């Protein structure tokens with residue numbers, strides 16, 4: 001049987017009296033798009049943070065590729081191959097697309113200048129950035145040296161996803177990638193998500209947008225009251241079923257398709 005690429009068991013995170021995660025289980029299978037849905041305050045963000053090193057759970061375990069991992073910071077998770085694109089994109093608007101793509105992992109020139117003065121290999125970074133954006137069909141971005149602040153919302157999101165796809169070797173987490181976008185831009189981002197999937201990289205998609213979730217997700221993790229309520233197949237359930245499970249208006253399916 002196929003093993004999950006990312007697996008969590010019994011994750012618990014308390015903030016004072018609030019239990020944001022309550023013995024939560026989670027499974028992401030290789031190559032899939034797994035949507036995570038849930039009401040406001042259900043604990044989706046906390047789950048994602050626990051999987052990406054931004055929050056250290058009080059209890060529970062996380063396994064990546066069958067090996068136990070203990071992330072203490074997002075850098076730990078990144079180094080292990082988990083890239084997260086947050087709703088509030090962590091980008092520097094005044095810097096170029098290439099600079100943003102390589103922020104925090106700049107390429108240093110080989111030779112003396114690099115060794116002694118840590119001089120950056122700008123040409124190399126631009127070349128790789130262009131290649132990555134092209135690969136993902138982001139051809140609308142003409143100039144790799146253009147400042148990110150001059151891009152549209154959808155293009156910015158595209159750069160963020162391309163950055164994640166370029167470096168996230170194992171898992172990409174997207175937190176509400178279409179929330180701030182118009183119809184056309186959302187469409188482009190959804191296509192991009194499918195492009196990334198077709199390259200074999202599994203994606204966790206947190207979204208409140210049910211049509212978007214139902215369009216791209218292979219499976220849907222329904223989160224409620226800090227834990228996984230069930231996992232549903234979007235081909236077998238309607239959007240109104242999903243909302244009813246999520247809000248507690250309807251009992252979840254008897255045999256939750258855990259993984």
Ligand SMILES: Nc1ncnc2c1ncn2[C@@H]1O[C@H](COP(=O)(O)OP(=O)(O)OP(=O)(O)O)[C@@H](O)[C@H]1O
Nearest residue numbers: 015018019020038039040041042043044045046047
């Ligand atoms: N840093 C924090 N300090 C205190 N309480 C927190 C903190 N982060 C989250 N919580 C609480 O934990 C619970 C779960 O929050 P979380 O943000 O994970 O939910 P969510 O499902 O992502 O919600 P939304 O869809 O509204 O973003 C909420 O009750 C929230 O108030």
